[in-house]
Amino acid sequence: MRKQFFATLHRLMADDKRIVLLLGGVGAWAARDIQRDYPGRCYDLGLREQAIIGMAAGMAKAGLLPVVYGIAPFFVERAFEQIKVDIGYNRMKVILVSVGASFDYAKSGATHHCPGDIATLYQVPGLRLVVPGTARELDELFIQAIEDDASCYFRLSEQVNEKMHSVLDGNGCALIGNSPFSSLIIAVGPALEWTLKAIGNMAVTVLYFQAIKPFDFDLVYRYLNGNKIFLVEPYYPVLAQEIMQAARKPVQVRSLGVPREFLGIYGTIEEQQAAAGLSPENIRREYLEFCK
Amino acid sequence: MSLAELRRKIVRAAFVAGEGHIPSAFSILEIVQALYSGGMEPEDRFVLSKGHGCLALYAVLADKGVIDWRDFESYASLGHPDAARIPGVEFSTGSLGHGLALGAGLALGKFINGEPGRVFVLVGDGECQEGATWEAAGVIGELWLNVIVIVDGNGSHLDNEMLKAQFASHGIPRQALEGHRPAELVKAFKEVRGPFAYICKTVKGHGSETFEDDPEAWHHRTPKPDELEAILGEIR
Numbered sequence: 001m002r003k004q005f006f007a008t009l010h011r012l013m014a015d016d017k018r019i020v021l022l023l024g025g026v027g028a029w030a031a032r033d034i035q036r037d038y039p040g041r042c043y044d045l046g047l048r049e050q051a052i053i054g055m056a057a058g059m060a061k062a063g064l065l066p067v068v069y070g071i072a073p074f075f076v077e078r079a080f081e082q083i084k085v086d087i088g089y090n091r092m093k094v095i096l097v098s099v100g101a102s103f104d105y106a107k108s109g110a111t112h113h114c115p116g117d118i119a120t121l122y123q124v125p126g127l128r129l130v131v132p133g134t135a136r137e138l139d140e141l142f143i144q145a146i147e148d149d150a151s152c153y154f155r156l157s158e159q160v161n162e163k164m165h166s167v168l169d170g171n172g173c174a175l176i177g178n179s180p181f182s183s184l185i186i187a188v189g190p191a192l193e194w195t196l197k198a199i200g201n202m203a204v205t206v207l208y209f210q211a212i213k214p215f216d217f218d219l220v221y222r223y224l225n226g227n228k229i230f231l232v233e234p235y236y237p238v239l240a241q242e243i244m245q246a247a248r249k250p251v252q253v254r255s256l257g258v259p260r261e262f263l264g265i266y267g268t269i270e271e272q273q274a275a276a277g278l279s280p281e282n283i284r285r286e287y288l289e290f291c292k
Numbered sequence: 293m294s295l296a297e298l299r300r301k302i303v304r305a306a307f308v309a310g311e312g313h314i315p316s317a318f319s320i321l322e323i324v325q326a327l328y329s330g331g332m333e334p335e336d337r338f339v340l341s342k343g344h345g346c347l348a349l350y351a352v353l354a355d356k357g358v359i360d361w362r363d364f365e366s367y368a369s370l371g372h373p374d375a376a377r378i379p380g381v382e383f384s385t386g387s388l389g390h391g392l393a394l395g396a397g398l399a400l401g402k403f404i405n406g407e408p409g410r411v412f413v414l415v416g417d418g419e420c421q422e423g424a425t426w427e428a429a430g431v432i433g434e435l436w437l438n439v440i441v442i443v444d445g446n447g448s449h450l451d452n453e454m455l456k457a458q459f460a461s462h463g464i465p466r467q468a469l470e471g472h473r474p475a476e477l478v479k480a481f482k483e484v485r486g487p488f489a490y491i492c493k494t495v496k497g498h499g500s501e502t503f504e505d506d507p508e509a510w511h512h513r514t515p516k517p518d519e520l521e522a523i524l525g526e527i528r
Contacts, residue, residue, distance in 0.1 A: 020404065040404060041404065043400070043435075045431050046430070046431070046434075048427035048428075048430060048431060049427075050389075050393065050423065050424040050427055051392075051393040051396070051424055051427035051428040051430075051431055052393075052427075053393070054390055054392075054393025054394050054396070054397060054424065054428065055393050055394070055396050055397030055400060055428070055431065056397060057383075057393075057394055057397060058383075058393065058394040058395060058396060058397020058398040058399075058400070058401060059397040059398070059400055059401040059404075060397075060401075061382065061383070061394070061397070061398050061401065062397070062398050062400075062401020062402055062404075062405060062407075063401065063405060064401050064404060064405070066397075081387060081390075082390065082393070082424070085384070085387050085390060086383075086390055086393070086394060089384050090375060090383055090384050090394075091376065
């Protein structure tokens with residue numbers, strides 16, 4: 001997905017002279033083709049995450065379209081106030097692209113983990129949030145984001161879904177299966193793959209979200225038949241409230257996501273995922289329990 | 293309009309709005325006026341990083357006809373600058389330490405676009421305690437951006453000599469300046485090209501004994517009805 005991001009950006013920069021790539025001490029090697037072909041529009045500004053976000057907003061004010069790339073905790077969490085004020089409150093269009101969340105730097109420990117990026121950025125009015133599940137989805141959604149007026153955060157993941165799902169109605173939501181009798185399952189980004197493995201061949205309706213903010217309330221309403229909604233998010237969960245609002249009636253929601261605790265695990269991504277209760281086996285267990 | 297008249301306008305606006313940082317505005321009034329009275333060229337841009345000094349900016353913008361005096365008091369009631377509502381304000385600021393990076397980005401953007409013009413950023417000495425200010429200063433020094441930092445060095449938080457050393461260590465040439473001498477300020481701003489830092493020696497509350505005597509007590513306080521006339525009368 002990371003490779004796709006740089007390829008997509010490289011392609012778009014050929015035609016859109018507004019686009020400028022800003023790096024913060026990471027990604028220079030991955031961006032080498034961009035640096036070679038557009039040296040005047042690619043800057044590695046060093047380990048200065050707060051200033052980079054502020055500068056991106058300043059460059060947007062000058063009419064450019066800055067794309068900031070970095071490791072999730074180091075700019076989402078460190079430079080949160082700059083994202084809120086300089087980009088959000090000042091209404092400057094900037095595209096933020098992260099790698100590393102939630103546990104993609106699994107063995108590096110909690111300093112490099114970032115399951116809180118989405119919950120943190122959910123607080124910024126006007127900022128779109130996108131969690132692509134495949135490289136092709138990222139390509140499609142990134143082109144949309146460049147064309148849109150709003151600022152957007154892309155969360156790139158090491159784990160990807162096996163199958164690409166096309167974007168519906170520009171909302172980044174795809175639908176898989178359609179059973180009128182069962183509870184509704186909602187999965188976000190790469191959590192779709194874990195969820196599909198968990199449910200096996202059960203006849204259920206799964207809504208898949210790649211773009212979670214702005215939230216597509218109508219899609220949930222349209223496909224809700226019963227009163228039970230099972231939600232799987234690959235980060236500190238944030239969507240339960242939106243889903244209850246979307247239902248327009250009392251519903252029971254079981255929200256599965258990364259628990260808000262330091263897991264103290266130093267294994268692989270899959271081991272982190274299992275420790276967070278997001279293995280397919282555990283998702284299945286939780287779902288069957290929920291359906292009783 | 294004279295500086296004394298602008299100061300009276302500021303006090304009245306803060307009184308009517310019940311909001312404002314009058315001593316901070318008085319500290320930077322000559323600097324802002326100098327920028328808009330020959331210090332800047334039309335293609336130059338100004339970022340007020342210390343947003344709480346905004347009444348000085350609004351007064352100068354009104355004096356220059358950018359905003360209407362009739363709106364001045366209502367803008368005062370908005371607290372810190374809201375760029376979406378107030379003409380002539382480049383960025384919404386108020387949270388300290390953001391402005392220098394915004395200005396650096398604006399300057400880099402102008403450079404990439406091949407546009408002429410400098411970017412002036414006015415920061416308070418307190419903002420120079422923020423790490424983000426020095427992150428931005430490092431970029432400005434490294435990329436040799438056309439940014440002129442003006443420090444309102446009223447001594448509230450940091451020593452001006454130390455500030456000079458700090459800017460120098462970030463590769464930014466710097467010079468001390470008297471912050472309440474309009475002609476000297478205009479001359480200095482007119483000639484400079486960034487990167488550069490002016491460490492301006494200023495007095496918080498300058499122009500009113502009441503504010504100068506106890507600037508911290510008046511930092512975010514507006515006059516009561518029975519204090520207003522005395523303060524307006526003493527302004528110089």
